[in-house]
Amino acid sequence: MAGIAGQNGARFNRGDIAAGLAVAALMLPEAVAYAGIAGLSPARGLLAGVVGCLAYLALGRSRFAIVSATSSSAAILAAALATLAPLGADRDALATIVILMVGAAFLIAALLRLGALAAFVSRPVLRGFAFGLAITIVLRQVPTMLGLHGLGGDVATLALGLTRALPSTNPASLVAGGGALIGLFVLRRWPTLPGALIVLFAGILASLAFDLPAHGVAMVGHIDIALAMPRLPDLDGGQLMRIAQLTAPLVLILFAESWGTIRSLALRHGDTVRPDRELAGLGVANLAAGLVQGMPVGAGFSAGSANEAAGAATRWAAAIAGVTLAILVAVARPLIAHLPEPVLAAVVVAALSHALDPAPLVRLFRLRRDMLIGTGAVLGVLALGVVNGMLLAILLSIASFLHRASTPAIARLGQLGDSHDFVSLERHPEARVPAGMAIWRAGEPLFFANAERVLSTMAERTPADTRMVVVSLEDSFDLDSTALDALIEFDRTMAARGAQVRLARVRDHLRDLFRAADAQALAARSFYSVADAAAGPIPLEEPVA
Secondary structure, X not given: OOOXXXXXXXXXXXXXXXXXXXXXXXXXXXXXXXXXXXOOOHHHHHHHHHHHHHHHXXXXXXXXXXXXXXXXXXXXXXXXXXXXXXXXXXXXXXXXXXXXXXXXXXXXXXXXXXXXXXXXXXXXXXXXXXXXXXXXXXXXXXXXXXXXXXXXXXXXXXXXXXXXHHHHOOHHHHHHHHHXXXXXXXXXXXXXXXXXXXXXXXXXXXXXXHOHHHXXXXXXXXXXXXXXXXXXXXXXXXXXXXXXXXXXXXXXXXXXXXXHHHHHHHHHHOOOOOHHHHHHHXXXXXXXHHHOOOOOOEEOHHHHHHHHHOOOOOOXXXXXXXXXXXXXXXXXXXXXXXXXXXXXXXXXXXXXXXXXXXXXXXXXXXXXXOHHHHHHHHHHHHHHOHHHHHHHHHHHHHHHHHHHHHOOOEEEEEEOOOOOOEEEOOOOOOOEOXXXXXXXXXXXXXXXXXXXXXXXXXXXXXXXXXXXXXXXXOOOOOOOHHHHHXXXXXXXXXXXXXXXXXXXXXXXXXXXXXXXXXXXXHHHOEOOOHHHHHHOOOOOOOXXX
């Protein structure tokens, strides 16, 4: 359908208009709710949604991304602000500094082309973190839905406090929150309807019709939106460094969450996106959000998926969503003041219900892979809080990788029949090994942390009557100096035992490395395949090292 030309030839049509209107209806209640999670005024969440959508268009290229406040970033911001409380600065001013630092960090990362670093946050970390975070956020909404006040602290303290305070539940708050939650789940049967917006206005009507404040139900209250230059407190270098340290987890989780959303939706539709470009788009969006005193913004999966499902065809859908949200705020702001807080809590719980599915974590146990990482991320968030839990999960992921890389599986290989295939004897006992020969393969690349251990293990397991040892370097794309020296020493050790070492699957630049290290003999005994290395005659005499 013909439409107005956008950047890169993109044209929007009625699908973009419908998608933008539907997403704006979802963004309004979520923006107010996520601001509450961060302990900030609803205006900050609303402004973040408007400018995030519009500013991202300057550099971002995803046609489905809706850049606004997210539940995870709101929770991490709340934890960071709580940690920064001893600085004595105004909470809103600290939040603004954090957001501006997030934007600057994204732009610096884009300039340095660090988009690939997102891969260092593994999927088990993200899944465990999301599950633990969802439990934490949902648990913190329960007191609001029950009309209980003064409950807080860590997860264990909050759970204990809830148990003790249950007899003091406000029936009106319970009905308002429970009814809203039921309504949200029922309306999911009709995905084209703006369920969150319908429940929001139903809550406002109930508040006005039944005078819920008189029954002890808390209201959102007046939302004062005044655009002004941000007020920044006077902090010294040490204090700013402390804020920057707490900003790092926020940047990491925002980009990991956003890039995961952007990339998955792009792959689904054959679109091309680049991580460094998206870093820049998120940087501009967060700087804009900081300047209007909003919240940290990212491309959340729920909003992006809703945009896709509503029929978005180009990036114009996000622009329409941002403009529509601004209009809704301008028109409906007086009504939002009458919105019951239990209804907002229900919106948050419904939005995070998909993250409470333990299936992704159960799958790790079924695969017997990364169970410790996923479980550690969940327990870390629950026991240590959002920021420290995230850092613990990342450390567990790195530690798991280093442990696996430093203690690789070592397989002895044999030949399948008369083919060129050499496979593990443990998995394929029918494979054969020529007499007087041992063929080894390490399951991980050789590097400084594992080379000496791997090669010494191969030497120990090699039978005494072996005359030729073949070491396959198929997983070693390169060698550091420690691994190089370990290989040369291994060659000398085996030569002293009367066995010749041959290297298989050796790349040309490694042969050059051997020559540069004055190991020409080892370079001469390097082959492109295991079959070629094992094909030569087995030496009858002790080789010369």
